[in-house]
Amino acid sequence: MQSLWTATAALPEYEALNGDRRAEAAVIGAGxxxxLTARLLKEAGVDVVVLEADRIGSGQTKNTTAKITSQHGMIYHKLAEVFSAEAAVHYASAQEKAIGEYRRIIAEYEIDCDFAECSAYLYSRKEAGPLLKEAETAKAAGIDAAFTEETELPFPIKGAVRFGGQARFHPLKFLGGxxxxxxxxxxxxxxxxxxNRIKTGRxxxxxxxxxxxxxxxxxxxxGYYFMRMHQExxxxxxxxxxxLPEGMYYGIDEGGLSIRRAGNLLLLGGGSHRTGENREGGRYRWLLEQAREYxxxxxxxxxxxxxxxxxxxNIPYIGQFSGDTPNWYVATGFKKWGMTGSMAAAMMLRDAVTGRENPDAELFSLQRFTPSASAVSFVSEGAHAVKNLTRRIFAPPRAETEELPCGHGGIVEYEGEKAGVYKEEDGTLHVVSVxxxxxxCQLEWNPDExxxxxxxxxxxxxxRGKLLNNPAQEDLETAEQ
Ligand SMILES: Cc1cc2nc3c(=O)[nH]c(=O)nc-3n(C[C@H](O)[C@H](O)[C@H](O)COP(=O)(O)OP(=O)(O)OC[C@H]3O[C@@H](n4cnc5c(N)ncnc54)[C@H](O)[C@@H]3O)c2cc1C
Ligand code: FES
Incomplete structure (x- = not known):
């Protein structure tokens, strides 16, 4: 299944690294x-190389919805409550500067990427109260924010928060440029x-x-990022x-939809779940039902x-990778807002590498750890990671897999051991270690994908067990059937 973006952009191709080389800075990952980090470092006069496992933009960036916005769900009120009003100001400032930097780069490099200025809206079909508070805090933090009851949505709402001066674009056309x-x-x-040494295969x-x-x-x-983040x-x-609405919309209630236009198409997003917790499937079907209704x-x-x-x-990790590695940096944890998040990170990392002050950087640093905001989840992220399974892969007897219908997958248990089995439409079985x-941890079957x-x-x-997304770095062990 390819996204609208991959179907409508041709990205430049680059050779693989072959041999040893030196650079002032090396960026791992070309999303x-x-x-953006490499671009801003190069502009600052740093000799920089980028190392990409696959193709540029081939990670999550090719499958985003590409709203460029400071509106990251109901964030500002939470930040002001859990951290401080000043934290909300720095968060807002980093995102708003990022939008400005997109405008600059697109104009300066003349990148044709369907960039369109527009407003962004958070909406609720249930209650207006939290949105009123969010609008007030975001405005106090420096954003052009206001509560409104006027939207272009095809269903009634209780209220919305409008942010002016936001934008949408084609992420891969932009990335290529x-x-x-x-x-x-x-x-x-x-x-x-x-x-200081990065090792690759060649x-x-x-x-x-x-x-x-x-x-x-x-x-x-x-770094211990495995204790700090899960994926959704x-x-x-x-x-x-x-x-087709001009604005971009994001529903804050359970089952809320993400909506924007892209040319003559409407992008409809939703159905979020923690990765690895979609045993029942049906997310695309649910989206289609929503689409048919409205x-x-x-x-x-x-x-x-x-x-x-x-x-x-709720705050991305941007800055020094860990206390023990002064020359390593990181940009991660964008919580589905990595368009402005990536640009904000690029600006902060350029400043860190070139020794410039950045007033917003402290809020995003790994050292910000605040027990009140993080303690409970820190324990539960860690606790999630301690299930025990044997790595050895076995092939379950054919009788154990006979009842599995074609086109379906699942975990088969046999004599106390587990294996992951998928049966193709023609009956071919694929058996992997779970x-x-x-x-x-134990893997779970995702029937939608x-x-x-x-x-x-x-x-x-x-x-077939081939690695699609990190942090793992290896394929799964497989058994011949
Ligand atoms: C459904 C959905 C919709 C979204 N919509 C929006 C939106 O509207 N607006 C918004 O702001 N954000 C949105 N986001 C978030 C945004 O898409 C991501 O935060 C962003 O694309 C992440 O970019 P990245 O560069 O960090 O990661 P990636 O694009 O995944 O890039 C990382 C790169 O690193 C490479 N890599 C990994 N390991 C190695 C290795 N060992 N060696 C070399 N290379 C390696 C990968 O191949 C990959 O190309 C959305 C997210 C989702 C899930
Ligand atoms: S991704 Fe960490 S255990 Fe699977």
Missing amino acids: MAGI TAEGLTIYEHTPVLTVEG GTVTAEHIIFACHYPFINVP RSYVKALEGAS WPQCRERFRWSAQDCMPLD KCPHMG KTWDCPCHGSRFDY
Whole structure:
């Protein structure tokens, strides 16, 4: 299933790294965060290279909905309550500066990426009270925010918060334009990083500054990101024949929808769940039901899904990777708002590498740990990660898999051991280990994507066991049937 973006953009191709080289800075990952960081570092005069495991934009960036907005759900009121009013100001300032930086880059490099200025709305069908508070706090934090009851939505609402001066665009057209002139190595997965040295399958890079922009950091210690984040997955459909709003919308109630236009298509998103917790499936079906109810004439053109890292206290991790690694940096935990998040990260990381002050950086640093905001989840993220399974893969006897219908997958238990089984439409069986190679949690079957997903930190594998999403770095063990 390809997204609207991959179907409508041709990205430049780059050679793989072959041999050893040096650079002032090396960025791991060529998604939105990695490419923007490299662009801003290059502009600041830093000699920078980018190492990408697959193709540029091939991670979550190709499957985003690409709203460029400071409106990240109901964040400002929470920030002011849990942290301080000043924290809300710094959060707002980082996102608003990021929107401005998108305008600058698009104008300066003349990037044709369907960029359109618009407003963003949070809406509720249940209550106006929390939205009134959110509008007030966001306005106090410096955003052009106001409560309203006027929207273009095809259903009644109790209220909405409107942010002016936001935007939408085509993320891959933008990424391709921004990458032009950068030194990028594709098909170059980073295997290990030690001190200043990055090791890949076919060469090394030695760099003074190393930036992990690889979505979920694949190094467990130091940093302990596996204790700080899980991943959440959401689903999107692109529909034709629906009415097209100018604004971008995001519902805050359970089952709320994310809505924006892209040319003559309506993008409808929703159905979020923790990665690895979608045993029942039916997310695309649910989205289609929503679409049919509000836009009965619409037809599906594209469908896709993606996932993002959810930090403990709602603030991304941007800055020094850990206390023990002064020359390593990270940009992660964008909680599905990684368009402004990536740009804000790129600006902060450029400043960190070049020794400039950045007034917003402290709020995003790993050192910000606040017990009141994080303690409970810190314990539960850790606790989620301690299930025990044997890694050895066995092939369950054919009798145990006979009842599994074609086109379905699931876990088969036999004599106290477990294996993941998927049966293709023609009856071919694929058997994989359900022990996640990252830290050993039990994988769960996702029937909407036909993938094995890890509930602990969100690694994903296709039904043949091939790695799709990190932090795991290896494929699953498989058994021949
Ligand atoms: C359904 C959905 C809708 C969203 N919509 C929006 C939106 O409207 N607005 C918004 O602001 N945000 C949105 N987001 C969030 C946004 O899409 C992400 O936060 C953003 O794309 C993350 O970019 P990234 O560069 O961090 O990660 P990625 O795009 O995943 O890039 C990471 C790159 O690192 C590479 N990599 C990984 N490991 C290695 C390794 N060992 N060596 C080399 N390379 C490696 C990967 O191949 C990948 O290309 C959405 C998220 C979801 C799930
Ligand atoms: S992703 Fe960490 S154990 Fe699976």
